[in-house]
Amino acid sequence: MKTRFNLVLSGVGGQGIITLGRLIGLGCMHAGVDVSIAEVHGMSQRGGSVIVHVRIGEGESPIIPVGGADTIISLELLEGARSLVYANKGTTLVVNDFLWPPPLVKYPHRDTILAAISGKGLTYYLYDANKVSMEVSGSVVSSNIALLGFALAVDKQLSKYIELSDIEWAIEKTLRGHLVDINKRLLKKSYEDGLRHVNP
């Protein structure tokens, strides 16, 4: 029973998850593979949990089944942990090393979250995309692109469908002015960080 390649993007509304989905979608078009990207807009975007479903390969049904993710890319640790219901034993998790607790609640420590993720027996990769985005662009706004660059280097499943050059093309198509160069530099740097991570 072959299904499509299922990529879950998660994070907090406002972190650029929808933009990330769109860049991957354009990247897939450039790579010549079919894709669907299911987003949510409106109230759920105001600082709430956001999940974007990217399904690569032919097919129309846009939502990834619980347990059906091949890869999960998450821009925040709590959301990464939350979105693991989409994971099965073979899922790869790439998660931003950024813990952003919601207001007025108790929440687990970073190390507790990481231990719980490890306890599930998953392959996971941790990357400080906020820091790298800040270094290269002077703002955390591009942490989405940093995490994608890293993911493309460490996740050999995802990189079967899209390559760095496809995302570079998508950045050129989507962004304007000086943001194109900054984000391409950021993508390259985080990609190289990812390569070093898997082949130290």
Next chain:
Amino acid sequence: MSYILSGKGEKVLLMGNEAIARAALEAGICVATAYPGTPSTEIIETLSEVAGKCGIYVEWSINEKVAFETAYAAAITGVRSITAMKHVGVNVAADILMSSAYSGVKEGFVVVSADDPGEHSSQNEQDNRWYGLLAHIPVIEPSSARDSYYLTKEAFELSSRYEHPVILRTTTRVSHTRQPVELNGDIPSEKKCKGVFDKNYERWVLVPANARKQKTRMMKIWEAIRRNEGREPFIYVWNPGRSKVVIASGISYSHAEEALRLLDALNDVTLIKVSLPVPLPPAPITTVLKDAKEVLVIEELDPVVETQVKDIAVDEGLSVKIHGKNMIPENGELSIDRVFEPVAKFIGRETLPPWQSIGEVKTEPPIPPRPPVLCAGCPHRSTYYIVKTALNKAGIRNTVFTGDIGCYTLGYQKPFETQMTCFEMGGSLGIAHGFGKVLENTVIAVIGDSTFFHAGIPPVLNIVYNDSKVIPLILDNSTTAMTGHQPHPGTGITAMGLRTTAILPEKILEQAGFKTIVINPLRVKESIELLTQAFKEYLKGERIAIVSRMRCALEVARDARRKQVVLPIYTIVEDKCIGCMACVNLTACPAIIVPAGSKKPIILEELCNGCGLCASICPYKAITVKNTPSPEWEKLW
């Protein structure tokens, strides 16, 4: 050039809503109208961005009723038009919707109803296909984002052919999914933008005598559609003649098809894709039912197709077992997850789904839920703090706050609790008035600027006319924020970017008889004083209203980035902070966090938009501006 205007043969990545907009342009529309509402907004937004280039007229109307009337008026003069609204927006336009079917149109008129199964951003998940049955208007339901591109064009053709309105019903996962779409048509360079009004009073004046005639005319059209339109692309039948039949409508078809494919059972059943669920054309369904022993109808939300299939079986005297909502969930959004097992069971397989979740991650304390919250720097946060503090100072206790639809609805949460009801657009004022007649409490009706224009004016007049002591509180951030910052009558800008008269809520309130206090919520202390005074006057019997005016923080932050203006960034001076948590507990600002294990909060400086509310709350003056803001930063707000 916008990718929406790409040429025939090109492949572009389009959101369902963009695909509908593109298809409407190809269909030759010249008028497009809407009031924004998730998940419909991007249809008209997309058209507004290319309106000038395409020579079409696009407007953000004051509400869905007026949007519908504007587009409908064009269509009865022979100008093709589209109006788009969220499912609950159709309720607002329901009066004219019903009449439009009686009188019909002269040229293609498509009403997009963007439904929201699962209530991602809505107060209910009503299934608007019922409106088709109620109003005798055909409903076309695409199965995917790209399907909506082709079917929108079909919807215009159907509408033109029968001179009848057509509802295009999408759902969130059609509206807000992006897919590559291969464009198979061009946008016509010539289109009809000037209409002719045919003075056919019998048709347009629905007095009872005329309405009876129009009803007869409408029912003939309805019957003709049922008889003639049971064809591709409205009804596709694969593998006719099997004893097991799966009928699926809209996006449910995509889930059903994938489930059957995963089960390697596509050839074991007759599969019907329904894109015209209302009225379901009987002929092709009858043919299939005659060979069938068992049928499974898969559709999201209500049994609209199922009921009609059962009617057809009864009418034809067929003894076939028809399943539907006895196997498929009636509540919430469908997915391959929720469809796989019923489909497997229906075809007699015990196959487990090909995915097995590792389950939820368990931690101590658990992963907390993350509902949406007011953004960092949101002026609504400051307004809520100011209003509650001023009520206290004036000695008013147990205030009841009625609420409305917008970002500010999030004020229902702690620590604000300044939204105690939320039902529908404009509801804050009408509900408050009713409360005012039966409760002893002070009642404050909280409503946003765009919502006030949409549905707040009649109920605010009713408060004065029928004399209740309600205090209207208009949260004016000079935009329709929740749906992505569309202009409205208070902004002085139209959908096409033209300047127009800005209508101020305080002028309307003053005219109606309210003493109206306008505050700037960035100036916390000054506003508290103004409102304390106003509440004291209210206690003496004065009729008061409040307008709190400040731009949306997201727009300010965006403009600051674009114009390279540095906004203040606040920081908590550790030595001065005693960890009283007033800033955390009174603002619930997402930029203020308490690091795990720490007893003192910190500000995530990259998230701070510099509203300064926390600094004015801190009893120990421990919160200060960290950076050097641009001298003109306050002008951005």
